[in-house]
Amino acid sequence: MQLYKDQQIHVFNSLSGQKERFQPIVEGHVGMYVCGPTVYSNVHLGNVRTFMSFDMIFRYLKHLGFKVRYVRNITDAGHLENDADEGEDKITKKARLEKIEPMEVVQRYTVDFHNVLDIFNFLPPSIEPTATGHIIEQIELVKSIMDNGFAYEVNGSVYFDVHKFNETEHYGKLSKRNLEDLVHNTRALDGQSDKKNPQDFALWKRAEAQHIMRWPSPWGDGFPGWHLECTAMSTKYLGDKFDIHGGGMDLKFPHHECEIAQNEAAKGCSPVNYWMHANMLQLNGQRMSKTTGNTVNPHELLSGDNKFFSKAYSPSVIRFFNAQSSYRSVLDLTDNGLQASEKGFHRLMDAINLLEELKGDSSSTFNVQEWKQKCYDAMNDDFNTPILIAHLFEAAKLINQIKDNKASLTSEDLGLLKQTLHDFSFDVLGLMNITEMNTGADKLSGAIELLIELRQQARLNKDFAMSDKIRDELAAVGIQLKDGKDGTTFTIN
RNA sequence: GGCAUCUUGGCCGAGUGGUUAGGCAGAGGUCUGCAAAACCUUGUACAGCGGUUCGAAUCCGCUAGAUGCCUCCA
Numbered sequence: 001m002q003l004y005k006d007q008q009i010h011v012f013n014s015l016s017g018q019k020e021r022f023q024p025i026v027e028g029h030v031g032m033y034v035c036g037p038t039v040y041s042n043v044h045l046g047n048v049r050t051f052m053s054f055d056m057i058f059r060y061l062k063h064l065g066f067k068v069r070y071v072r073n074i075t076d077a078g079h080l081e082n083d084a085d086e087g088e089d090k091i092t093k094k095a096r097l098e099k100i101e102p103m104e105v106v107q108r109y110t111v112d113f114h115n116v117l118d119i120f121n122f123l124p125p126s127i128e129p130t131a132t133g134h135i136i137e138q139i140e141l142v143k144s145i146m147d148n149g150f151a152y153e154v155n156g157s158v159y160f161d162v163h164k165f166n167e168t169e170h171y172g173k174l175s176k177r178n179l180e181d182l183v184h185n186t187r188a189l190d191g192q193s194d195k196k197n198p199q200d201f202a203l204w205k206r207a208e209a210q211h212i213m214r215w216p217s218p219w220g221d222g223f224p225g226w227h228l229e230c231t232a233m234s235t236k237y238l239g240d241k242f243d244i245h246g247g248g249m250d251l252k253f254p255h256h257e258c259e260i261a262q263n264e265a266a267k268g269c270s271p272v273n274y275w276m277h278a279n280m281l282q283l284n285g286q287r288m289s290k291t292t293g294n295t296v297n298p299h300e301l302l303s304g305d306n307k308f309f310s311k312a313y314s315p316s317v318i319r320f321f322n323a324q325s326s327y328r329s330v331l332d333l334t335d336n337g338l339q340a341s342e343k344g345f346h347r348l349m350d351a352i353n354l355l356e357e358l359k360g361d362s363s364s365t366f367n368v369q370e371w372k373q374k375c376y377d378a379m380n381d382d383f384n385t386p387i388l389i390a391h392l393f394e395a396a397k398l399i400n401q402i403k404d405n406k407a408s409l410t411s412e413d414l415g416l417l418k419q420t421l422h423d424f425s426f427d428v429l430g431l432m433n434i435t436e437m438n439t440g441a442d443k444l445s446g447a448i449e450l451l452i453e454l455r456q457q458a459r460l461n462k463d464f465a466m467s468d469k470i471r472d473e474l475a476a477v478g479i480q481l482k483d484g485k486d487g488t489t490f491t492i493n
Numbered sequence: 494g495g496c497a498u499c500u501u502g503g504c505c506g507a508g509u510g511g512u513u514a515g516g517c518a519g520a521g522g523u524c525u526g527c528a529a530a531a532c533c534u535u536g537u538a539c540a541g542c543g544g545u546u547c548g549a550a551u552c553c554g555c556u557a558g559a560u561g562c563c564u565c566c567a
Contacts, residue, residue, distance in 0.1 A: 037567080046567045090565090175562070176497060182563075184495075248567050249498085249560095279498090280561065290566060324516070325506060330499075330560060337505050340517035347516090350530090386507050390515035400531055404524090464526060475529080482530045491530090 002028065002065030009064075011244075012328060012382045014252065014275040015174055019382055022274065024243050030061050030068045031242035033234040033272075035251055036128070038075040039109040040091045042297050043116050045333075046281040046288055050248045052319060052430075053278045053327035053383075055122050057246070060379055060428050062123075070125040071237050073230060074113075076106040077131035077213060077223060092212050102213050106132075116298045120315045121430050127237050131229040135215045138224040138232045141266055142203045142217075150265035154194035156206030156220040162199040165261050171199075174260060174275060175253035201258055203228055227258035234271065235263065245272040249279050282332045283308060296333075309335045313342060316432045320345040323385040323429050344393070349433055350491055351396035352425060355418050358402050360411025366398050368413040372420045379428065388424060395421055403484065444492075448479060452488045455481070 009022040024030050034054045037043050051072070061068045076091070091102045117124075131138075142158050145151045151160050162171050166179045182199055202225035207214035214221045234242065240263070247256065256275065263271035281288065288295045296306045304312030313321075321341035325331050371391065378387035395417060401407035409417065425431050451470050458466040471481050474490075482489050 035567095044567045048567090050567070172496095177495095177563085181495065250562070250567060252497090253562055280567080282560080285559085287560070288567080295566095321505095328498095329506080332505080334505080336517080340505060342517095344516045347531095384507075386515070390507075393515060397532085404532055406532070459526075462526075468527080471529080480529075483525065483528090484531075485524080489530090 004028070004061075004064040004066055007064055007376050007380050009380045010382055011274050011276060013273075014277050015272075017176075020274070024066070025239075025241065025273065028065070028067060030066045030244065031238035032058065032061075032068060032070045032244040032246065033230070033238055033242065034070070034072045034125075034245075035230055035247035035255070036073040036075060037113055038090065039106050039113060040094050041109060042299070043109070043113045044288070045296060045298055045301065046248065048116065048120065048298055049281040049322060049331060050246075050278040051117065051122065052120065052322050054246045054276075055430060056323065056327075056385065056428065057244075057276075057383055058123060058125075059430055060383060063423060063428050069127070069238060071127045071129065071234065072125040073233050074110060074128060074130045075229065076103075076110070077135075077229065103132075119298075119302065120319060121432055123430070129233045129237065131224065131233075132213075134229060134232050134236065135224065137236055138228045139204070139215075139217050141228060141232050141262070142224075144266040145203060145262060148265055148268075150261075151203055152196065153219055156222060157194055157202060158204040158219055158225075159195050159200040160203050160258070160261060160265070161196065162201070162261070163197055165265055169261070169264055171261055172253075172257060174257050177253065177257075201225060201227065201254065203262075227255055227262060230255070231259050231262040231266070231271070234259075235267065240267040241269055241271060241273070243272075244274045244276060246276040246278065249277045252277055278327045279330050282330060284334055285332055308333075309338065313338050317342045317345050319429065319431055320348075320389075324389055325386060327383060327385075345431070346491070348389075348392055348396050348425070349431075351399040352421055352433065353491075354403060354489075355399050355414070355421065358399065358409075358414060360414050361408035362410070364409045364413045365407045366409060366413070368409065368416045368420075371395065372416065375420060375424055379424075385429065388429075392421065392424060405485075448474070448490055452481065452490065456488070 010019045011022045012018065013020045032054075034051070037047050058068060058070050091105055094105055142151065145160065146153070146158065150165050151158050162179065165171055170178070172178050172182065179199065204217060204219055204222050204225055206220055206222045211223070213223055215223060234245065245256070260270055260272075263269065283294050283296060286294045296308055300306040301309070301318065302312060302315065317338065321338055322331065324341060371394065375388055375391045378384045378391060381387070398407055402409060426433065451474065455467045455470040458464070458470070474481060478492060480491050482491065
């Protein structure tokens with residue numbers, strides 16, 4: 001019996017603007033596509049937040065027993081910088097600046113991207129396809145759209161005819177716009193354009209002589225348009241119609257809108273049942289921006305080497321911080337917020353570690369089964385991790401009460417509590433148990449146990465100068481002693 | 494300028510038409526040689542102005558602000 005048969009998920013669908021019961025196309029299987037990074041610079045922290053949210057969703061779906069094919073692309077062909085003819089491929093530009101090969105830039109930042117995700121304990125996607133590896137599929141897609149009459153060629157470039165498409169379909173249904181408004185609000189472009197209408201977007205762009213990244217096509221040498229790769233790769237690996245498509249809120253328009261149009265024009269069906277969008281990350285209440293300097297990259301955040309934060313924060317603290325807000329809310333990264341999360345995170349981990357030492361009792365004062373279902377209910381409600389965490393803290397409180405003999409659980413309930421806590425904290429939220437990792441060093445633990453014993457001797461001898469010296473100097477190096485009824489334990493921060 | 498989303502107690506951050514979110518910080522207490530940790534107790538918030546309703550912070554409208562997209566930045 002798979003868990004997903006008991007647990008009914010509801011997801012917020014950007015397309016309908018409301019929560020809907022999640023029903024995969026093929027029972028027990030989920031196809032999920034998430035727009036990946038453009039690898040022309042170090043991965044943006046906001047991008048990491050988006051992927052972190054979908055990593056959590058991927059983890060939960062897997063936990064429920066779904067067979068998930070999770071596809072997250074690598075955009076290595078670069079996006080057009082603008083739709084004008086002088087539009088330049090981002091990767092080409094950067095490469096020229098640095099005097100190296102485009103694919104060298106791509107390689108460097110792809111490696112960096114994977115390093116960052118590893119540090120944050122991401123699960124790798126099932127398939128991580130590259131745009132440059134799917135040029136043929138993209139050309140075929142352009143042909144289909146042209147054959148169906150929704151694209152036209154001008155001077156070696158091919159454009160999607162948005163107005164023609166809008167005659168029979170609604171261009172703008174995802175982002176809640178309509179074409180008339182777009183027409184009225186489009187600013188006059190200075191440059192000359194081959195496009196019939198400003199709303200049209202490129203499917204294929206002719207490469208100018210200096211353009212390094214280029215491929216032969218029926219329309220001459222060129223490169224694929226901005227939105228094409230996601231349609232080509234999502235349908236190749238997940239089918240013409242699949243379950244979940246995710247990405248950052250900023251991609252809703254025009255990127256995802258164009259994906260829908262391309263798919264409908266090429267395949268005659270809307271590609272996705274559930275569109276999910278993760279909200280933006282802010283830094284101190286402001287949007288992150290390279291131009292204003294209000295930005296911090298993942299390495300700087302983790303090392304503490306930045307001007308925004310008082311200290312370094314561990315990857316799990318950042319994950320925990322992220323999970324304390326909904327993926328659909330704007331998340332404001334602040335020093336106070338991270339510090340509060342860090343303390344809460346350590347309290348939760350301490351409780352989970354303490355659970356290992358608890359002994360079962362003859363009866364339970366707490367309904368673990370009911371609590372467990374509340375955890376699932378939280379996740380089933382559009383992956384509500386803040387509520388889940390509230391329930392995890394309820395368990396932490398219970399564990400501390402059991403330690404103080406103010407509550408009790410049977411061995412069976414203890415096992416269930418432990419299993420559930422581990423499932424949600426580590427498997428679903430992807431947290432790492434730092435305390436356990438550190439104390440796993442047996443030699444260090446042994447040394448600390450000895451110091452605890454010496455301190456206890458000193459206390460019995462009323463040599464408080466000595467006992468306090470041991471306590472305080474251990475605290476100074478980040479080892480905290482905790483005196484309880486049944487002896488002293490410690491945690492390493 | 495247009496469209497969209499959001500605005501919650503000292504801070505962060507959920508949620509609901511009438512019942513406790515949770516975390517951090519603060520206060521009091523238990524424990525302790527003193528502390529720390531842990532536990533117990535404690536705060537009655539929902540931008541402003543109107544409206545719908547027996548009742549709204551939760552629904553509707555307007556105003557203000559923030560954010561996103563429309564324009565290179567995830």
